[in-house]
Amino acid sequence: SRILPVIQESHPIIWLDVNQLLFQIIAASKRPRSSLAMSLKFSYGLTAWKNWSRATTAAAANSGTDYGFVPPDPAELDTLELADALARFVREVRKPSGEEYAADSVYYLCLGLQGHLAIDRGRDENFFCGGPVFYEFCHALDGVLDRYTARVTEDGTLVCRIEELHLWECRQLGFHSADSLLFTLFYFLTRYVGLHTAQEHAALSLGQFALVPAPGAASTDGSGGSFALRFSPQSGYAAGMTYELTEAADPLKCPVRLFQVYLAKRPQFPATVAGPSEPFYLLPDRQRACEPTDPVWYSREACLSEAELNRWLNRIKCVKEIQEAIMHAQMQWSVDPNAM
Incomplete structure (x- = not known):
């Protein structure tokens, strides 16, 4: 079991058993839940899929080919078939009237399909962060989301x-995988710290973060004390400011716990790179299973590219809370242009 030292200022080192924490969190996140009780309506995505399946299958039959056949439930497809069908779905899906869906509606439908497969069918694929297999789907979705504009x-x-x-309900945010953990940190930094461009995210280094005891922390043995994630951005809207994200009441949605696990699952860098200059966003190691007991989940050989970070931004800019954060930053800038 890997033990993580918590960075502190003028305090004894506190040790956290990350693997034990991870087992507890993953077990809690995988408790059976009914999709009927969720805010995200999986049925919308599944209905759109069935309508598209019916239309493409009919078109294939009329043309005398088998290529267009798509089953009415995406769970009937294996991973490679699913990846191909999802890319086609994003490009071809239409309303029953034949009109195009709004960009964020297409995203909503895809989230519903992801939730249906994960919650209703117990599938493990995360096609939003599924590596090379789902590249065409992500590329197609990014093309759709490029045309998104906020509606007021x-x-x-x-x-x-x-x-x-x-995003929490369909497991895009949380500790479910190396990908979702990284995406959640990206989401939190965009929402709470004001990193609103891919360039600002790409410039992040590990040295800009520290775990410190939260004000009024009760203990120093790792059992009862609380911590804060301190962040000092060097560019963008928040440059020159110091932020502290405190522990959330729900450990499944806690930015401090997320960072602790991410820090523990990063590889060790050579002495010439290790330290403040270490890049922040490391790619998941696709050669590993990334099980809770695996000591390393990420590769030191590659970082998230600026292009991929931009695709992630395209995705989360459709989210209400992110739009509210962006609008708040714009209002502050209109009052004080030197603030951004």
């Missing part, structure tokens, strides 16, 4: 199809 009513109300809760 005349009275100033922000209209968003997707909320943060939906």
Whole structure:
């Protein structure tokens, strides 16, 4: 079991058993849940899939080919077939009237399909962060989301199809995999710290973060004390400021716990690179299973590219809470242009 030293200032080192924490969190996150009780309506995505399946299958029959056949439930496809069908779905899906869906509606439908496969069918694929197999799907979705613009009513109300809760429900956010852990840190830094461009995210280094005892921390033995994640950005809207993200009441959604696990699962860098200059966003190691007991989940050979970070931004800019954070930053900038 790997033990993580918690970085502190003028305090004894606190040790955290990350693997034990991870087992507890993953066990809690995998407790059976009914999709009927969730805010994200999986049925919308599944209905759109069935309509598209019916249309493509009919078109294939009329043309005398088998290529267009798609089963009415995506769970009937293996991983490679699913990846191909999802890319086609994103490009071809239409409303029953024949009109195109809004960009964020296409994303919502895909989240519903992800939730259906993960929650209702027990499938492990995360096709939003599934590596090379789902590249064409992610590329197609990014093309759709490129045309997304926030909708605001005349009275100033922000209209968003997707909320943060939906991402938690379909396991895009959380400790479910090396990919979702990394994506969640990216999401938190975008929402709470004001990193709103791919360039700002790409410039992050590990040395800009520290774990420190939270104000009023009760103990120093790792059992009862609480911590804060301290972040000092060097560029962008938040440059020159110091942020502290405190522990959340729900450990499944706690930025401090997420960072602790991420730090523990990073590889050791050579002495010439290790330390403050270590790049922050490391790619998951696709050669590993990334089980809770695996000491390393990420590769030191590659970082998330700026292009991939931009695709992630395209995705989360459709989320209500992110749009609210962006609008808040823009309002602050309009009052004080030197703040950004």
